[in-house]
Amino acid sequence: MGTVGQGLAPDFPEAVLRDLGAGVFTVDMAGRITYANPCAERLLGRPLERMLGQDAHGLLHRRPDGGPIPRERCAMLAPLYGNRAAEEGSEEHFRRADGTVLPIIWAATPLLLSGRQAGMVVYFDDFSQHRGYADRMAAHTAALEALTARLNLLAEVSAVLMSTLETSARVRKLLRLLVPAMGDWAVVDLARKGPPGLERAVRSSTRPHRARWLERPLPPLPEKTRAAVTRVMNSDDPVRLTAKELLENPDAPLAGTHRKLFERLGGHSATVVSLRARRQSYGMLTVARAGESEPHTDAEIRLFLDIGRRLALALDNSRLYDEQRNVAETMQRQLLAPLPQVGRLRMAARYLPAQSAMEIGGDWYDAFLLSGGVLAVVIGDVVGHDLEAASHMAEVRNMLRALAWDHEEPPSVIMRRVDEAVTNTSDAPMATLVFARIEGREGGPWQLRWANAGHPPPLLVTHEGEARFLTAGHGPLIGMSATLNLGLNWPDAVEDLPPESVLLLYTDGLVESRTRPIDLGMAKLGHHASVLARRMAHRTVDEFCDELLTRIAPSGDDTALLALRLPEAGAGAPGDHRPPPPPQAPYSPAAPNRAAPGSRRQDARVRDTTRDPRQEG
Template sequence: MRAVRPRWTSHRQDEEPGHGEADGVPEAEFAREVLRDLGAGVLTLDTAGRVTSVNPWAERLLGRSAREMAGQDAHDLLHRNADGSRVPRERCTLRRPLYQAPAEEGSEEYFLRADGTTVPIIWTTTPLIRNGRRAGLVVVFHDFTLHRSAVEDTAARTAALETLTTRLHLLAEVSTVLITTESTQGTIRRLLRLLVPELGQWAAVDVCSAQRDVLERVAVRSSEHPHRARRLRGPVTSLPEPARVAVNRLINGDRPVRLTGDELLHDPDEPLAATHRVLFERLGGHTAVAVPLRTRGRSYGILTVARTGDSPAHTDAETALLADIGRRVGLVMDNARLYHEQQNVAETMQRQLLTPLPQVNHVRMAARYWPAESAMEVGGDWYDAFLLGDGVMALVIGDVVGHDLKAAAHMAEVRNMLRALAWDHQEPPSLVMHRLDEAVTNTSDAPMATVVFARVEGPEGGPWQLHWVNAGHPPPLLVMRDGETRFLEGGHGPLIGMSATLRLGLDWPDAREDLPPESILLLYTDGLVESRARPIDLGMAKLRHHAGVLARRLAGRSIDDFCDELLARIAPRGDDVALLALGLPAAGVGAPGDTRPPPPDQSTCSPADPERAAPGSRMQEPEVLDTTHDEAEEV
């Protein structure tokens, strides 16, 4: 060390020879060597705070020589804020041990280098005591730059990781919302609840309508003005040519567009003002990001998210996140479009297969088809009724495995095969069922099916008899006028497609049952009596109970009223339901010589009931309540 004023140590006059030496090195020289190689800067100050000595390490850290610093006020020369400004003397913590504190340390101070830059230091100041009195202090300091950079870098990485985690969590919530099975508009409104105020103070979704120059604002949400936001939903008026071009460019592009409130509100030539000015006028905001809802080469609309007040404009990362959300929404809308297109094809196909029922003399029939609540809302359930060549009425109820368009196609195959076989072969139902099993196994790829095939035999006016077989299907229900009910358990055999396929050699026994006058015969599929929440035994008991009650209560009413009331009471959920009901007249009605007119069939129903326009058959769908509006009204 270069001792400007050599006051590091003093020698006592009464020291014995050898004392004050370390391995033959004088004590003063040893202290200088230690301070020179200490690896930290060391300053000594006198009681006035002036520099009295500097070690070489401090010279290197500060870029100043010991001679240059000697005698200078250490605070005025070195102590600075991070920006290089002076620290007021009364706030100098390094000088405190000169007066009262025994020692001080810290890591939030800066020293000024000779080149004008500041260096962050971690430091310790200790009083220098001589003869029991404070004679100055010692300042030991290190360059804190590397450590502070590491701490700041760690903090920055932690903050970035927290931001990324938050965005991934938001994206996961968005994905959960988008995979729900509710209506598209309901899904979009739930999505905006996540985006506001997480990514903006208001958000809106505009969807393309059938008209090229009209948008439908299906959802608007604002955290600051919720009531105003709800009033902004609805069609966006016809757009002028510049606005239409700008909208088409946006929704057909792949990149987000940044919007500013000043331009939209004050620039008459801004093309998107026609669609977005009203949003900024009513909801406020300084900036926004508009992203296209687009996928698979199709455009569906625009998602706009805005910032208001002191909130900063969207960062590039937030804009990229919104663009990704826009693509996901576009995919959901595209899937909904494909679903509805396929659904319409399937429903049209099934409606064509569920043909009108024949009405023979005084015997009346009614049928209902209740589609499933989920999946393709179409499946393998069907009913059928037709006159055979010998004048006998044939009744069919069946169910092919599956709930999609393929199941409907297989149902059509089995239905048409059974019709052809029943017409061509005037033979007992058991033989017809055997031929059907062989035909399905060898000429079709349809899976297994359950079927009841029956013949209603008897002269005009009765008595009538039911002759049937049952291939693994729920048993028909016979309902008498007085409310007595009975399941027809006979005629049971294997499912269609099982015996011939597995070469089991099984058969279907014929069964017969007298049909009392004014009774009702019900053929139905398992969706009427079975659900996830209810086993089939309880469902069949419920069917039997309600059918008996309605037979007494609706005596004299039409078979259609009976079917409607029965479905309303049971309210099936989940699976498809097909129901075929045969209502027999009183004894002797319709016999030769009877002049009483037959009851009107469904083709002559009053216009007040337009759903019964199709003669003898009606597609009955469950009531679906649109709750999306109610959801959007919640604040």
């Protein structure tokens, strides 16, 4: 067995072999067993004394079924026949004393004594233990991969559900994730808001044309089916369906909604989960399997339940978003009164809500006749972007109207009164606004007298296209001077309004965005207003506003715009027989046409042009 190392006990090699956790035996040059360690005895169920002198190949080596193996095909004997290299493998079997076979992992190497080959050493172990470990590792790896795939799918689902507020787009993107990854076809049935019923979206990996034909509102359901659908939609438990059950039993609870799906799209089984969040039921999600695939596992069904809850939460958020937006928009539009028409002056206004529900609220415009017959115009913006800001805007607007009507005073004095009233009687935060009087008699000349409380300056555009911002009259924001006891004031400013010029009052949403500073936005506004004043001199002021908004395309914040066009010199004066400007179609702010989300061009043309048809000249 070799020379004992210096300092080691003589029985050291024997102790190592005895305590080794694997079987070892040696054979001589004829293949007879000369030694076996205790682990080999235990694995083979054979005591050493019954193995000594036995032919190792004949005694032990077997096929998996226990049959003998020809000696010339024995790979383990190779080191005995001139091949001095070690051999190893994991596809062999040893026969135990009880007749059973033991799958082994093994290695064999020549045994050298005094420099000459004296036989062979065979090392072996129970391969079933190694194989079991490998199988367990493979199972764990597969489970980890499946979990990772589910987590990735959930991440993709969450991204899809957050990518848009439009329900049909969300549903279609979700179905593309589920098919074919989790099933051969999938369906989302959403409860309609109007007459009771279901709107259906379908996706199939094998029969896409048939799936498109199934995408339509479902006809009225029988009472039994309607009750079954209601139970599913109001339950947190999944429902397993089989094609056999539905096709053989037309009276099955969900046959009225799912039988046609199996008939047209095929498949053998499906899982149905509810779309339910915050005690609101929105519909059902169905995922089906076809062909040789297995029915959904419990883990997959738990995944569908999670996806159903996520979709329901997204739909519920859309509902809350729409409710808040509708309340804010309705409130704001009710405050946007019709514009009066004074003689041959012509006005138009536009209001574009913000793209986000949380950014609705503070912007407003106003125009009204004062007690002395002078026209007052206002543009303003209360700090904040929510429903509360819209409420505060109503307070400031009404205070300004009342004070301006009751006191025939310069705009600077009205500003001071509004500032004190807001500070002492209201919870409204600070606000910016321009309050102006259009002074003059019929036929002209006309003057603009105004004060500005921290608001973007008015823009005056002449008939020839000269555009100029009116930067005079600036003072502090409303709610700042009185609150801080600053003693600030608002100077009055006066400007002549040339005949046929256009005066524009606007909020910062028109000229400022997250990607563009306000100075660049104001330069863009001045340029386009100048071009349009020349090109559209004989068009209505409504058309002027529409084209201006189309060119600027404001986005992000809400936007208010008030435009006033002066008549020709002498128009409407005693003895003037020229016809008045053409009447323009009235619009109602209470029931605007709703454009598709993100369609700012269409919004600019249909929203909140307010005119009083009774005042048309």
